Amino acid sequence: MEEYYEALKRGQRRYHMSLAKGEYPYLPVLDDILSYSDVASSVSLGTMDIPLEKLVGTKTAERSQSFANNFMPLLGEKTEFAAKWTAVYEHQVADGIQDPIEVYEFMNRFYVQEGNKRVSVMKFVGAYSIPGRVTRLLPKKSDDREIKLYYEFLDFYGVSKNCDVWFSREGSYRRLLNAMGKEPEQVWDGEEQMFFRSAYGRFAKAFQMAHGEKLELTASDAFLVYIEIYGYDQVKGQTEREMYQSLRKIWDEIRLADKGNQIELIRDPKEEGDSKRLSLRNWFLPVNVWEPEEMKIGFIYEKTPKTSSWTYAHELGRLHLEQASGGKVTTFVYEQAETEESMEAAIENAASEGCSVIFTTASRMIGASVRCAIRHPELKIYNCSVKMSYSSICTYDARIYEAKFLMGAIAAAMSKTGRLGYVAYCPIYGTLANINAFALGARMINPYAKVYLEWSGVKGADPAAVFEKEGITYISGDDMITPSHASREYGLYVKEEGKETKNLGVPILHWGKFYEHIVRSAFRGGGEEEALKGRKAVNYWWGLSADVIDVIYSGDMPHELRRLIEFLKESIRLGSFLPFSGVIYDQDKRLRCGEKESLEAEQIIAMDWLAENVSGKIPDMDELTEGARELARLQGVQLNEQGIRGEVTV
Secondary structure (H helix, E strand, O other): OHHHHHHHHHHHHHHHHHHHHOOOOEOOEHHHHHOOOOEEEEEEEEEEEEEHHHEEEEOOOOOHHHEEOOOOEOOOOOOHHHHHHHHHHHHHHHOOOOOOEEEEEEOOEEEEEEOHHHHHHHHHOOOOEEEEEEEEEEEOOOOOHHHHHHHHHHHHHHHHOOOOOOOOOOOHHHHHHHHHOOOOOOOOOHHHHHHHHHHHHHHHHHHHHOOHHHOOOOHHHHHHHHHHHHOHHHHHOOOHHHHHHHHHHOHHHHHHHHOOOOEEEEOOOOOOOOHHHOOHHHHOOOOOOOOOOOEEEEEEOOOOOOOOHHHHHHHHHHHHHHHHOOOOEEEEEEOOOOOHHHHHHHHHHHHHOOOOEEEEOOHHHHHHHHHHHHHOOOOEEEEEOOOOOOOOOEEEEEOHHHHHHHHHHHHHHHOOOOEEEEEEOOOEOOHHHHHHHHHHHHHHHOOOOEEEEEEOOEOOOOHHHHHHHHOOOEEEOEOOOOOOOOOOOEOEEEOOOOOOOEEEEEEEEOHHHHHHHHHHHHHOOOOHHHHHOOOOEEEEEEOHHHOOEEEEEOOOOOHHHHHHHHHHHHHHHHOOOOOOEOOEEEOOOOEEEOOOOEOOHHHHHOOOOOEOOEEOOOOOHHHEOHHHHHHHHHHEOEEEOOEEEEOOOO
16 A cells, blocks of 8 residues: 555645646546547557556546546555455566556557556556557547648657657658658568657657656657667667766757747848958958967868769869968868768868868768767868758858749840740759749740759659750759769850750859858857857858859840840849749748738748649659759658658758
8 A cells, every 4th residue: 555655646746736826736537638639430440558647537537536637546555446456466577467457549549448557557667568459549630730740740659659659840850750760651560660669769768867858848849859860770878877867968949849840040141331342361350359370160071073063063162262261271182081981070070170160062962961060069060051040150152043943034035935944953952943043044035935844863864855856945953063064054045956965054153252252250259150059050152242143244145135134143142132032832822922012031941843834743752863863862852652741850
């Protein structure tokens, strides 16, 4: 009876605490919940191990007031109830509870039909789960957020047979599968189910040790952040203590997730008097500013400048930085960081060389960047990606869509047919905005202009062949060429049969301007990211107004058109004209932007639709090549067998 007395004290304590908080002090009753819920159907799940934390109430009201809402008893020690509870406890100690309870599951919460005392005893002894025969009640589908989350859970349960995981935000189950390296439809075998449940159980305890209950997010939300940073393979082998220690190291990231992954999107450099266009040498001279002898800066490249136009653009930015610094900056380059191991090794090498600022120039490096930043809090690490929510690092990207709008205007003005080609790689953040901006720029010049979209990251794709067959000669291709690939097929070009390919214009990514500002800020001991650290993720997203984006025109462009494009460019630079403003319809004739309205930055970045004058579609995930699919999973709109489902949140 001593154990019952202790359980009774726990129940009474919870009862009074609940009353003080204005909460219902007894077990929730499923029958009451169902009285105002629409149940579409029921299905038997058979016998399964039910996590005790998921057992939250009772099916009927008959025994609900015998327990506090934590399943601890409320009836006195001399009652028949107390004697039966004690008998169940003694049976558990001697032989263990083997007989399954009878349970109903609704919205991933479990309600006891028969076996309340067994649940109470098992919760009292601190067990993790209890066997039960489960009947699932399926709610009617609707646009209600909780119902949508539940049906995402059902898809996950269908492949994993795991009911431990419960997220508070849409899209998280898909992110979890991505982090584990699994396809959405890939069924887990028994061993994988066991390993995952064990790892998640250890993490849940570590999260509790870290007082995660004080946060709004669930243990599952925190687990997702954890494995996206450390990797699932490493997590599987960690002990509870190791998880706790690693969890404390990334607590700023957990807190950021708890706040809804708030992002501070910095659209322009911070003005400092008239110093915007000063050379880097002069930036080191202000009074009361530490002036080091030298600063070492690392650049991590996924490929090489000779083989990748993207890397080549960043290499030009690096060279610009060295030249502008007047010898104050020494840079170190680490190329071909193409795997997680080589990415981390490159960052560690840069740190060992004494680099205090490191730029990781590909979005695929985000995980390695965060892990290294956690190990080296003294480093300032910047990853080239957009809409990534991490407190340990900053991210940066450019508003390329501003240049694409101008390119579309040029193409429509020069083309006699108004039929324009556009080549994109895969649907990641920003790509759809670039396509649509090009289409809107074209339509502004020619209301009948149509953009024919082809994806180079689709299996078996041959955009050049398609355009040739369709007679499309004005094409927007790759933004730059590489030194090793001499071709005119970049930027905006015209390719006509029997004639030499001509370039009409090309968008310029002037990363050197960005690097100048960031390094100046680092010399001065901080910047926007320092003021917001731990509260918001810092994303730099600069464009024409910051001189990070520009457009170069062909000398063959008519003078009148040049004047028009210069006017538009200056208007965008000053903010007096916005490419995504006014009436905009998508392919399905849905109004995306109204008269006298403009799209917000978030709407532009996470764009998951195509403008009505775009011919083509957003590819399904299974249509993409392996490399394109990997990139789309990391930083793109979520795709499934039917196409778009919505944006990814990091």
